[in-house]
Amino acid sequence: MGEKVLMKGNEAFAEAAIRGGCRFYFGYPITPQSEIPEYISRELPKRGGTFLQAESELGAINMAYGASAAGGSVFISSSSPGIALMQEGMSFLCSAEAPLVALNVSRGGPGIGGIQPGQADYFQATRGGGNGDYRIPVFAPSGIQEAVDLIYNAAPLAEKWRNPVMIFADGILGQMMEPVTLPEQRPFDEPQGIRARKPWAITGYGDDDSRKNVVKSLRMQPDDLEAHVEKLFEKYARAERELVAAESVGVEDADIVLVAFGTVARIAKEAVEILAERGISAGLIRPVSLWPFPYGEFDKIGPRTKVVISAELSMGQMIEDVRIGVGKRLPVRLIHRTGGMIPTSLELADRAEAIFKEYIRT
Numbered sequence: 001m002g003e004k005v006l007m008k009g010n011e012a013f014a015e016a017a018i019r020g021g022c023r024f025y026f027g028y029p030i031t032p033q034s035e036i037p038e039y040i041s042r043e044l045p046k047r048g049g050t051f052l053q054a055e056s057e058l059g060a061i062n063m064a065y066g067a068s069a070a071g072g073s074v075f076i077s078s079s080s081p082g083i084a085l086m087q088e089g090m091s092f093l094c095s096a097e098a099p100l101v102a103l104n105v106s107r108g109g110p111g112i113g114g115i116q117p118g119q120a121d122y123f124q125a126t127r128g129g130g131n132g133d134y135r136i137p138v139f140a141p142s143g144i145q146e147a148v149d150l151i152y153n154a155a156p157l158a159e160k161w162r163n164p165v166m167i168f169a170d171g172i173l174g175q176m177m178e179p180v181t182l183p184e185q186r187p188f189d190e191p192q193g194i195r196a197r198k199p200w201a202i203t204g205y206g207d208d209d210s211r212k213n214v215v216k217s218l219r220m221q222p223d224d225l226e227a228h229v230e231k232l233f234e235k236y237a238r239a240e241r242e243l244v245a246a247e248s249v250g251v252e253d254a255d256i257v258l259v260a261f262g263t264v265a266r267i268a269k270e271a272v273e274i275l276a277e278r279g280i281s282a283g284l285i286r287p288v289s290l291w292p293f294p295y296g297e298f299d300k301i302g303p304r305t306k307v308v309i310s311a312e313l314s315m316g317q318m319i320e321d322v323r324i325g326v327g328k329r330l331p332v333r334l335i336h337r338t339g340g341m342i343p344t345s346l347e348l349a350d351r352a353e354a355i356f357k358e359y360i361r362t
Contacts, residue, residue: 004179009144010035012180013077013103013169014043016151021186022075022101023049026063028056028082031115032171033105036077048188057082061089068098069215071194071201073155077103079171080121081112084129090164091130094232095217097200099158102136103151103167105174108340116340117171119262120314125168126291126321133229135236137161137243138290140168140261144178146288152183159198161239168290170313172263172342239292246294247286252302254283256356259322260311261287263342268311270345271352278349280356290318298325306359309352311335313342331359 007015014036017025025044027037041051054060057078064074078086083104093100104125108118125138137157141147147169158165195203202213219225247265250272251257260268265286275282283305285297301308308326310319316334323332335351337343343351 004181006177006179007144008035008175008177009147009169010105010174011039012144012148012182013105013151013167013174014039015182016148017075017101017103018044018047018049019183019185020101020152020155021188022073022155023188024064024067024072024074025049025051025076026054026060026067026074027076027078028054028060030057030079030082032107032117032174033077033079033103035174036103036105047185057085058089061086064100065089065093065096065098068093068100069096069202071189071198071203073159073189074099075101075103075155077105079105080107080109080118080124083121084124087124087129088131090128090136091132091134092217093164094130094134094136095132095228096215097162097232098215099155099162100164101151101154101158101167102164103169105169105171107171108338114340115171117263117342118313118338118340119170119264120317120338121168122290122312122314122317125166126293134232135239135291136164136166137239137292138166138168139245139288140290141173141288142262142265142286144173144176145180147173148180148182152186155186161235162200163235168262170262243289244292244294244296245288246297247288248297248300249284250281251283251285251297251300251305253281254302254305255281256352257283257285257301257305257308258311258352259285259287259308259318261290261318264311264313267343267345267348271348274345274349275352278353280353282352287318293321293325295321295325298322301326301330305330307355308332309335309355311343311348314338
């Protein structure tokens, strides 16, 4: 680990991907993540990697699919409408069990929307916008250092699970600056070693010339497709047990519990301090893994809690998972902003206090 350096989020994300061993990047510029392809186009070729700007996000995801199938360590990035265009390819990658690291620096929607931050891609990320039955592990950092660490570790994680892994970073994180400690450079895969590490890859060579790998998502026989999907979901069940991650603060003895991820979780932490000054004990659950969602964290909520509040930059999407986690034990309410609007910690505290007072009057 080196010294701390002050970096813009997008540039830190790009550097983390390179240092994490991602050797191939395919992408297309879109605000608020355009600094990522700009940075990688300059830095990745210097270190022996390949940068290619595609004609569109559709082209980028299919180029990435091809490079991954050939055993390459691939990183892609985009923002909300661009990620939407990549959803068919994500379904292909999951079916073909081809690893990939994807980063969404999300913005407001629907449609083209605006270029300001948003979290309304939650359903897209956790439910999947492509066809068929599949899952993608999704991790949501709340700071640039955490994003760097998650991106750095995503390549080996994707290879271990033979699946895309997504980092969900709202646009604020991409555009802000913070000091970060960058990890050491992980060596790139050498072509001669790919067959040994990835025996499933299409490399064009190998010790056994009679063995021909096929990486595909097409399975015409119903029983073959069913068996394949069942196998995938056995893998996803293991991932649900092993990949879940969250941070919980003060939920055992809280009057109210806030649930927030990404930048909103940082705002919520300040709101918790404001509420404490007003005599209201607030806890916070911060999901780090959006899928698998940390439902078990809600079992830590103590008997004192009156209400659980989901705070989101959307009209309410994560709240569905919050309701599953809470069950029938407590009411669940929503505090939201959308369209690129961001609440202050004071606004969040005021709205949470008003909701709390509703429940102590009843």
